[in-house]
Structures are given as structure tokens and as C-alpha cells.
Amino acid sequence: MxxxxxxxxxxxxxxxxxxxxxxxxxxxxxxxxxxxxxPKDFMFQLTQVEFKSLMFQFGTSKEGRGGRRKLPSVFTENGIAMLSGVLNSERAINVNISIMRTFTKMRKILLSDESLSDKIAKLESDSNEMKKIFRIVFEKINILEAKTPVLPKKRKRIGLKKKFVVICSF
Structure with a gap:
């Protein structure tokens, strides 16, 4: 992940x-x-707050239940590349190649024609515009409701004043 x-x-x-x-x-x-x-830009250790946030988000093990006893280290893309030299095995080399390809794909996705962050910003601004439009519509409805006269409770009824019961027999 x-x-x-x-x-x-x-x-x-x-x-x-x-x-x-x-x-x-x-x-x-x-x-x-x-x-x-x-160096610190290749690898760093998480703080207690960061670690608890990860535990909460991803349901990792709780303290005292056989899980981690130390705060985890995390590796940046450069740190992962450096790991291939430290873990000098065929498996480590193959895994590193696939991880580097994944990072490259992520970079391409994020730097596409209209980047992901630009799309999100556009959606947020469109959402804000819609909120403004709805706010104006609701204000106009409230004004119309305020101008509409309220009918008195004791008013003269129009139409049928008595209820009729229709009985059909066959």
C-alpha cells in the first residue's frame, strides 16, 4: 500500500x-x-499520532495484542530504491522493479493533462456555485412565502357544507 x-x-x-x-x-x-x-528524505519513523491515525484508518493491530511494539518506519520512493542494495536478493530486486513502476504510474496519473488535483478543485468550485444558486432560490422562496397571505382559521367554507353518505345496495 x-x-x-x-x-x-x-x-x-x-x-x-x-x-x-x-x-x-x-x-x-x-x-x-x-x-x-x-537519510530522512528516504526513510523516517512515524510519530505516535500518525501511527494511531493509520491504526484507526486501516484497522491494524491494537497495542498489547501481539502487534507492533515500536513505531513503524516508512520509506519514500528513494528509500525503497535504496532497499534493493541493502536486501541483496533476487526477490528484493524484482519487488523493487515493480514498486518503482507503480510509483511511476502514480506520477503519470497525477501529472496527466488535467491533473487530479485540478479536477478536484474544479468540482469543489462547481459545488460552491451550486450552493450559491440554491441559496438564492431558497431566499426567493422564503420571500414568496412571506408575501403569501395566511388564510384565517375561521373562514366561510365554499362548496358542500354537509357530508353525504352514499349507500349502494345491489
């Missing part, structure tokens, strides 16, 4: 470990042995 955290597209260490078919602790140990290859 690719998440957007701190305005960066990142992947969790546990998700990467699953893709590489290794345990998360082994992936993190390999990173710690080569920590000089992972």
Missing part, C-alpha cells in the same frame, strides 16, 4: 517486508546496519 504521509508517498516497513517475503524485524535490522544510506 502506498500512503501519503507528511506530503510524501511512502510505504510502511511491514508492507515492504511482506512484499520482500521477510520478517519486518529483519528488514529493519538490515536498514539499521546501513543507516547511512537512509
Amino acid at each position: 502506498i500512503y501519503i504521509i507528511r506530503d510524501q508517498k511512502v510505504m510502511l516497513d511491514s508492507d515492504l517486508a511482506t512484499l520482500y517475503e521477510v520478517e519486518t524485524r529483519y528488514l529493519n535490522k538490515a536498514v539499521k546496519r546501513n543507516i547511512n544510506r537512509f
